[in-house]
Amino acid sequence: MDEKLNVAIAGAGSGYTPGLILSLLNHEELDVKEIRLYDIDKDRNEDMNIIISYLMKKNNYDVNIISTENPEKAFKDVNFVFSQIRAGGMKMREFDEKIPLKYGLVGQETCGLGGFSYALRSMKGFLELIDKIHKYAPDCWILNYTNPETIIAESVRRKYPDFKIINACDMTIGIEDIICKSFGYDRTNWIPVYYGLNHFGWYQSIYDSKVGKDIMPEIINKILNEGLNVEGEDKSWAKTWTNYKTLLDYFPDYLPNNYLEYYLFSEQIVVNSNKNYTRANEIMDGRLKKIKDTVYNIKNEINLEQIDYESSSHGNYIVDMAASIIHNKNERFMAIVPNNGAIKNLRDDVVVELPCYINSKGCEPISLRFDIPDFQKGLMESQVASEKLLVDAFFENSYYKALQAFTLNQTVPNAKVAKLVLDDFIEINKDYWPELN
């Protein structure tokens, strides 16, 4: 494919959009003709249009920017859609975090019952989005960051098994980046083997091609002895990376995904949470306020030198995937794919996160050549069952299945509290959720 690309960003109002677009335009192997900013929130989309147009002018990029709430204009003849929608926005994220906390349970965006509340909104929003995209660009690639990713990918696996979509998460890159920053490694030499569900997995090994061996044991020792270097991280992420060492203190055999802290140390997480001010509040007072301030400054031509958006590793990850598709590069990425035997001692009909080769055919998962250990397998199977029940609840409009899903969630101690939280979420999510009978 040598033609110039049309790319749409779905959920363009997000604070991640400037970094994503700069990654796209700075990529040497991608030639972009037009970027369509699509968001159902007109104000936020317009704000982003002002910021992106400013960045284009400042950097002399020759690319057409369109900002629209109309799906036809957004998606007609696009080659790629990068989706990062957040159904219900930060306002609903705040409820996802605060309602479980009210009952003494983990309140988090993608994990625990907050993640389930978000998932029922997100499946609805995302499947509707896919319908729109396919109406106007049936042949395009969708590269998807929409959370909670395992549940979204499972709903897509069931409804649209043949669509050209790759589900990706940047968290493994985040883990590798902080390890490199802490101990001076260069991860471009690494060949990691990782498996799990999204935000719920483990590294099995990290082969370093420069030194010719698996360096994961060495990395684990360094973290156990020195901890990770949290300098420059925001407050919440600094906490996460500090807790990462605790995960290893207990289970030092494999590098875990940091999100496992919400399941394995749920009680401490709740004790250390502020019921009245959660991550959603931090984002609203931080990343979202920054957008408003930047727009104000651009409109009034003040403090322009303070505008510091730049390409991001979050953006680079998905943009590198696009390049690997277009140029058939067969590069290796973690992606979320149907299992179908790739993890041989886990059921086939689930989606899992694994290293994959990405080429012009899409995503080819690399099968594990070992059985996953019982501890990891047990945790994953319980998580799979609860997430599958939630997806059943969504497609079957089943209150009963939702209650089973909530009860089985590994952050929940009993059915009574599962029901209380579920009923609160039904009330607050209203039409964002499917009807549950």
Ligand code: G6P
């Ligand atoms: C990582 C995860 C994403 C998640 C994000 C939250 O990038 O992979 O899935 O949405 O962190 O970060 P935030 O700063 O929005 O809390």
Ligand code: MN
């Ligand atoms: Mn993620």
